[in-house]
Amino acid sequence: MTIYGPVRSWRLGYSLGVDPLLPPKTCTFDCVYCQLGSTRRKVDGPEDVKNYVDPQTIRKELASALKKLKQESIDYVTLSGVGEPTLYPKLKELVTNLREEVGDLKIAILTNSSLMWRNEVREALSLLDLVVAKLDAVDEETFQAINRPSPRLRISMIIDGLRRFKEEWGSDKLALQVMLIKDVNNSAEYLMKLSEIICELSPKEVQLNTVLRPPAEKWVKPLELHEMQEAASLIREYSSSNVITAYQPRQVKGELKVSVVEELELKVIDLTRRRPCRISEIASILGLRLEEAESIVKGLVADGSIVEEAYGETIFYKAKV
Ligand code: SF4
The missing domain is CATH 1.10.10.10 (Winged helix-like DNA-binding domain superfamily/Winged helix DNA-binding domain)
Known part of the structure; x- marks a missing residue:
């Protein structure tokens, strides 16, 4: 099943999920906070991915799901799921198909940003309405500690990919998502370093998250409400960005009327x-x-x-x- 939901999230409102990769989780990262547990298939890029659903099948499933829903109750069709969606080997074809299928609905992606240094990935993402890109760290040591990436990835490549996306396509469709972990990346000093990069990228929005679901590693702890508020204020002050947090969700459209009640x-x-x-x-x-x-x-x-x-x-x- 590649289509799931609609799911309500504080980041995007109501979205119908499209998961183009098949379980188990396939990712370029093995984040210590991942709610899906440890990464069983940690890979470098789409070349390493063999287990995926073809774009035509996804399109058919999406068409069928949309028929059963009231489209006006969905805020986004969102590419995400069990792993990193930019690993999908036919990303541009998939995005083009989705765009044709959804009509006026908006399409978003939740990406860990790890492949945005690749031209073909940035080009495919440019066809979407919103790219929610992960940025938990701005130095190599913290990046390795939190995201535990595949061996070829460096934080400099990821920040460079985000910079190039902004240069090529502007920052209107870019949102940054930052996961804050207590005593790892939430010191005032670290948040200021993060704010410098945020300021440079000038995203439409910064989504601050903390560990509100069971993490892959038990030592990982969430920030408390006041710590999240302090972090949000600091980032707002230094980067002039629009910051929303997991504790202060955005307004979403009215109550969803899901017409599918079977199964x-x-x-x-x-x-x-x-x-x-x-x-x-x-x-x-x-x-x-x-x-x-x-x-x-x-x-x-x-x-x-x-x-x-x-x-x-x-x-x-x-x-x-
Ligand atoms: S990038 Fe996302 S799916 Fe991949 S390990 Fe991190 S949290 Fe999990």
Whole structure:
């Protein structure tokens, strides 16, 4: 299944996800905070990817999903999923197909920025409405500590790729996403270094995130609300950017009316295979009342299809992969 959702996120509002790579997670990074666990297939580039869905099949699945939804309730069709979407070997063909299929809907991508130094990747991304690009570090040591990239990647290549994207296509369609980890990249000194690069790239928006889902490594800790607010203020002050945070989500369109109500159990399994979810998220994403979601989840936990995992005081549900 390459189409999932709609999923509501603080970054993009309601989006219908397109996941062009097949599980298990295939990525150029192995981030310490990854909610999908450790990267089993860490690769250098699209040449190393053999396991993917062809663009025509994705287009057909998207057309079918869009038919079942009220398009006005979706903010974006979003390329993301189980791994890094710019690893998709036929990225430009895929993006062109999606563009033809979605009509007036906007298309976004959530990328880790690792391949934006490649001309063909920047060219494909230029066809989208919004490129949400990860930038957690601005020096090599922190980059290696947080993102644990494939051996050929350097932070200088990634920042250079972002600079070139801005030079070639402007910064109107560029948003930066920064994951802040307590005592790793949230000191005032580090945030100022980050702000210098943000200022230079002048993205449309900076999305500050912290570790709100179970991370790949247990030592990884989130920032508290006041620390996020301080970080956001500092970045706003030094970079003059529009900063939103995971604790202060953007306004989204009204309540989603999901017309698809069949196969709820399969949907819960699919959803929680992609990322651990709270019960409230499952209810919200599937358009259910809390009690209905609880009843479905309870059954799936009982038959072993999904498991509970506590993170802090919150219970998340994830499918057995
Ligand atoms: S967080 Fe994103 S970039 Fe990092 S390992 Fe997970 S999928 Fe890859």
